[in-house]
Amino acid sequence: AQSVAQPEDQVNVAEGNPLTVKCTYSVSGNPYLFWYVQYPNRGLQFLLKYITGDNLVKGSYGFEAEFNKSQTSFHLKKPSALVSDSALYFCAVREAGGFKTIFGAGTRLFVKA
């Protein structure tokens, strides 16, 4: 069975500093990996995805994520955090050839000015 874990409930970072939001996954076959962001009282917005190819994936709003097959991780990163990045971030995984996308519990990012 596939699963995804976001080990941190909350990440705190100062504005201008780099940020990392962690995600690890478990699937039987090849993974499709996604990051979404949710602002208060809004739906989830797609940030980026890894399907195949380059392990470093670039997405919206300056975010990027690195796929690491040996560590089964797909951490979300941004070189310089903004206060407006404060939101709830979800990692999701779907097994290639499968139908269900499983979401992590979410990590709340708080960027302090």
Place this chain on the structure above:
Amino acid sequence: DSGVTQTPKHLITATGQRVTLRCSPRSGDLSVYWYQQSLDQGLQFLIQYYNGEERAKGNILERFSAQQFPDLHSELNLSSLELGDSALYFCASSARGLGTDTDTQYFGPGTRLTVL
């Protein structure tokens, strides 16, 4: 704006009642997904429809049912409502949604259901 619309935005009802949530996917998308987001359970996948047919089932209660109509809009029916059904219900759509594709899901703004 993702292009996915959901109505109503808010719904307040009583225990034991039945409600219907509606979702219109992005233009051209064939698949619709329903999710439940609650504080204690996180984001839970309920069910997926592809071009009118049920494609995948997640943690959907027997009191809940869904369908996708020929015009591709979808409805989620929740019956015999309990206090614990209070949550945000999201609809998402993707272009295809078959096992072999890599389509992104785009989420609607959600319906907040409050059961009193």
